[in-house]
Amino acid sequence: MSALVRQDSTVIGGRFAAPRGLDGLEGPPGRLPFLGMTLEERQQRAFLECGVDVAEGVIGRTDATDHEDRLRLLVREDVAIGQLAVRRLLERARSEGCDLAWRASGRVGNIASEVALGFPDEPWLVALQPGSAATLDRIAACTTVEIEVDERLVEFPLPPGQFEADVLELPLSESLVLPCGHWAQLLWANLLGMGPFLYRTLGGRNVVEMGVRVARAIVRARSTDPARVMATYLRTGDQCRIHPSAIVESSWLADGVEVGPNAVVRGSILSEGATVEPLAIVEGSVLGTQATVQRQAMVKYSVIGSRAHAAGDMQLGVLDRGAALKKTAALLDQTVRGAVRVSAWGRLVRAPLGLAGVGVGARSVVGANAFVAAGRTIPAGLVVVPAPETILRRVPAQLPEGAYAIRDGALVPIHTES
Known part of the structure; x- marks a missing residue:
């Protein structure tokens, strides 16, 4: 990856410690599954795709490596990020020249608040200016900025009568920044990140590549129907x-x-x-x-x-x-x-x-x-x-023909006469 993207020596990526442990999941956070890799591998890839090298260790722990002479982009160890979010926060940090914490605009920001499970105001992705050490206190004090992100709404039908609406509208965006420390958070980070990931990796990363793949897909599908064409992407x-x-x-x-x-x-x-x-x-x-x-x-x-x-x-x-x-x-x-x-x-x-x-x-x-x-x-x-009562554990050697029910692990005759 680093051979394909020109590296920026003025910026360094890294991770910082989460304020609480995982819930319903076994650690460490970096080993959680996210879009076909571990969470840590996806975090590193998001940085490298933006030309940002990644420092070793986790800020807030003894194994951390800090680089005070560089602009630092830090993601919380249990948070999933996309490379477009990293790129946009980097641009904003350079233009404003102060410590910033990410917050997405629009419906992407709204759904991120729901995935937060009651902790929407914590920093997940931050930019620290050069000149002083990166600490958890400094990260917590970052100024939160709302950043405009591209989104596309996709509708999913809901079970009739169970919710106030019959259709669920989900925003799809490559600028997702979502926590994964709870199993429900990990679920929704994967579900919300899957569409943009599949679109980008299967459809192509530029106009030329997309055109070639569409042409091949039409040939494989023997049709120009969008649903049949998309089904052939693999x-x-x-x-x-x-x-x-x-x-x-x-x-x-x-x-x-x-x-x-x-x-x-x-x-x-x-x-x-x-x-x-x-x-x-x-x-x-x-x-x-x-x-x-x-x-x-x-x-x-x-x-x-x-x-x-x-x-x-x-x-x-x-x-x-x-x-x-x-x-x-x-x-x-x-x-x-x-x-x-x-x-x-x-x-x-x-x-x-x-x-x-x-x-x-x-x-x-x-x-x-x-x-x-x-x-x-x-x-x-x-x-x-x-319940053990529903599991048959005792069967007598001699039983007359008839209907039986399982009760307390044994067979009990069912009397069918009215």
């Missing part, structure tokens, strides 16, 4: 294996990804070594390194962490690294009526846009036939199974 890494009967559309696949027979992958990002087994459905989701969506599972608008396994049904959910959702289990994503609420750092708050599924902690297992209500957080290292 990026595959080395040694990917996609079965001829599988449907893979508008997606980004890293090296070593495998998609089995009759599986469906649409509008998704699959990290290195991820697997989608036969007959599984993955739509609008991000799969971490060596994550697996097992046979006949359904994963929609979710994040699957490294080495996690999904065999049941989930929507708007998060499986942290090594977690498992067993077959016939389900992570629910709706309440009977109204917005979903989640527990965030000891407080019950409204989920971003009122929409969230379930967060399953690292190495936790949700067993077969277990249903988890929307907004719940399952801590790390748990095994969750249905």
Whole structure:
């Protein structure tokens, strides 16, 4: 990356410590899955794409490396950023000559406030002028500036009767700056960042590249219909294996990804070594390194962490690294009526846009036939199974023919006579 972009020796990028630990996720923050890489890798790439080298360590910890002679662009360690946001804050910092903290304008800023889960005024991305040391106190004292960002509104239908509106309008922008310290934040950072990322990486980074790819897509689709043309956009890494009967559309696949027979992958990002087994459905989701969506599972608008396994049904959910959702289990994503609420750092708050599924902690297992209500957080290292009373444990050797129910682990005759 640094060989393709001219580096600016007057600016240095870096990270600073978050004010609180992760909630519903296992650290460190830099290892969280974000758009096919780790969060730290995406942060570094955003800086490097702007020609900004990245310093080692984290400000606020003993391993930090400071560069007082340069303008410093610092992102909080648990915050996802896009390169366009970095570029715009850099331009503003140079023009104003003082310490600044980022805040997006318009609907992008509004949705960022919702994703904040009650902490919208904290600094996430800052610019510090040269001349004195970077400290957490100095970062907290930065002047917040509202920066104009480009956005495009996309409409999504909502379940009728559950919300005040029938349509959800989401702003898509490459200038996103969003926290990821809570599982619901990580979910929405990936969902809001996915569209611009896929558009840029699949569609092309300049007019010439976009024109060539559109022409090729029209030939592959044998049609000029936009939906059919966009469906043919696909990026595959080395040694990917996609079965001829599988449907893979508008997606980004890293090296070593495998998609089995009759599986469906649409509008998704699959990290290195991820697997989608036969007959599984993955739509609008991000799969971490060596994550697996097992046979006949359904994963929609979710994040699957490294080495996690999904065999049941989930929507708007998060499986942290090594977690498992067993077959016939389900992570629910709706309440009977109204917005979903989640527990965030000891407080019950409204989920971003009122929409969230379930967060399953690292190495936790949700067993077969277990249903988890929307907004719940399952801590790390748990095994969750249905009530033992519903599991048949005792079967007598001799039983007359007839109908039986399971009660307290045993079979009880059902009397059908009226």
